[in-house]
Amino acid sequence: MGNLDIITIVLIAANVMISYKGFNDFSFFEKYKFNIGAIRRGEQIRMFSSGFLHADTAHLFFNMFALYLFSDLVIFDIGKFNFFVVYLGSLIAGNLLSLYFHKDEYHYSAVGASGAVTGILYSAILLRPERDYYFLFLPSRIGDVDLGIPGFVLGIAYLLYSIYGMKKRIGNIGHDAHFGGAVGGYLITLILMPSLLQTNLLMVGLLAIPIVVLFVLQKMGKI
Structure with missing residues (x-):
């Protein structure tokens, strides 16, 4: 892998600095984490700021x-x-889905760049x-035997697991934020590369399968 691009360095630096501020300043962490009650009271900044906070160094x-x-x-x-x-849009999308699924859980809280990073991962797989x-x-x-897993298989499997994790509430993991991201x-x-609909429509369709599955399950009240 070549040298990191400056935009990646800036994002990693921002995550590290803000996360370490949160590690050492409890009031800062509490003020900017994702929290349903606070967001519903009008603190929308948390929809963005929570994506730069992390629970601990391993999470970061x-x-x-x-x-x-x-x-x-x-x-x-x-x-x-x-x-x-894509990074910022995925961050917000992940938190929007979390807000939707936990809208009545006023004490529900979360932090992390997982939604944004999962959006970048899924973008890479789509590309x-x-x-x-x-x-x-x-x-x-x-x-x-080559043990490589094709990207589209990895992407579909990951999102299907995220649906399972959302349904079963597996672990202390924001599966809905991952999925939304x-x-x-x-x-x-x-939207940015509509040509993919012409050059690789089959893969675009395959990667949409978990999204359709989640929509159907939600409409059926299964999630």
């Missing part, structure tokens, strides 16, 4: 590492400004759906 590291892995690919395909639009991805610390091949990344990328 994994989000920034994922951003590092996928940012250059998206920047290369759609440019710096559009990358930034290069047939690119293979490999798990860290695992071999890329066993004998003649991915939807944001998907839709914004299509």
Whole structure:
């Protein structure tokens, strides 16, 4: 991987500085985290600011590492400004979906760049759906068998797992923010590059399957 683009460096630096401020200043953390009650009272800044706060250093590291892995690919395909639009749009989309699903849970709180980063990940997959991805610390091949997972398979599987996580409330994880971020990344990328509807319509359709599944389940009252 080449040198990080300046926009990625700025985003990582902003996340690190604001998160560390939150680690050491409880009142700052409480003032800017995602909280349903506060947002419904009119503190909409939390919809944005919460995406730059993290629960701990491990949470911060994994989000920034994922951003590092996928940012250059998206920047290369759609440019710096559009990358930034996808990042911020996905952040807001993730928090909007969280707000929708938890609107009556006034004490519900969350922090993290996961929605924004998942949007970048899903944008990368939409742009290069047939690119293979490999798990860290695992071999890329066993004998003649390539262990790479095509991007579109990874994307669909991840969002289906997010739906399952939302339904079962698995772990202390904002599955709805992840899902909303991915939807944001998907839709914004299509708006910015409508040519994908002509050049790779099949993959665009396949990657929309989990979004349709969530919509149907929500309409049926299953989530």
